[in-house]
């Protein structure tokens with residue numbers, strides 16, 4: 001299939017113009033992306049930055065290597081969870097002292113959901129024992145969120161406990177369920193941006209609606225933090241969790257974060273009462289006494305190497321605001337989509353036959369401003385298409401059962417990357433390169 005050079009050149013000219021207008025373009029130089037790779041997977045694992053790489057070497061060689069245990073004080077390792085939490089806070093619209101960096105989303109969900117259930121349990125009247133036992137969520141929430149609730153449900157199924165129960169509904173039934181079951185719901189647990197289709201919930205509206213029914217609200221910000229403007233304090237959100245290895249570029253398995261509205265801190269009780277969350281860890285007291293501040297969310301010894309790398313990666317955000325990031329994200333997303341439309345139409349024009357049953361189907365909101373920083377296409381061969389893309393240097397990901405997901409990290413992608421990625425994808429679709437057997441062997445991580 002001959003590439004229509006005229007069409008591609010027109011798109012490349014447009015891209016050049018957009019690059020020149022892009023205020024975030026210089027930030028790209030902060031990152032170490034392999035040559036000839038278009039990385040549209042920063043929404044799964046953000047790339048390495050120079051700052052992160054330098055810190056990794058420093059923390060291993062100088063800090064751990066030379067200063068050894070003294071580093072807990074001399075390099076302030078002991079306060080790293082708070083330091084990093086405070087660096088993440090402005091990206092979430094959260095005040096200093098309300099965010100802590102620790103553990104993973106899954107573990108932080110366990111702590112915060114348990115804490116929320118305890119708050120709801122102690123506020124209910126005694127003749128209404130199991131009034132608020134539901135945790136309302138969404139059917140297609142990220143599985144770990146649902147799994148953690150299922151684990152809690154098992155743990156709390158004993159007679160001595162008030163119990164809890166997962167209630168997951170379709171996205172468009174959330175509001176109805178809040179209204180209908182409001183007095184039985186303890187917590188509304190939602191992911192702000194859906195991982196498959198990029199749908200965005202109205203955080204303010206849903207939080208306010210739930211509060212009106214006495215429900216506590218927890219948001220998972222995995223696909224929002226670092227790429228969408230957020231206003232946790234202003235929306236009066238109760239709790240939030242998120243990870244740092246996606247748009248925050250903290251590195252594989254970098255620790256997550258937890259947000260607790262300051263009004264909840266004094267009475268909060270979380271069950272993973274490890275020594276790092278103690279008021280005075282180094283007093284080695286017999287009895288647990290929680291710390292006053294957000295550090296009460298800590299459990300055990302933090303992973304200092306990983307958290308230090310994250311700390312350095314976050315410095316890239318120091319002089320950038322989330323409105324600029326969101327604006328570029330929408331522009332990249334829209335431009336990629338229009339490149340795909342143009343290129344597919346140009347191919348179709350050449351072949352004169354429309355291959356409807358074999359085309360990519362948009363599996364997200366049509367308007368980029370109404371979805372997170374990603375585009376999703378459904379196709380029965382989505383896995384093989386993704387492998388064919390990777391083979392040609394376009395790193396995207398596949399999400400079961402049939403979604404090809406392309407993520408737009410505005411800090412290091414250019415508009416030229418969008419043209420090249422779209423050209424490669426359109427070419428794969430029309431040559432059916434994805435039918436090659438080597439692209440149809442499933443790896444363990446997809």
Ligand SMILES: *Cc1c(COP(=O)(O)O)cnc(C)c1O
Pocket residue numbers: 104105106107142144145191195220222223243256
């Ligand atoms: C990536 C992601 C997670 C991952 O959870 P971990 O415990 O950090 O592995 C959780 N929730 C959502 C919505 C995600 O996208």
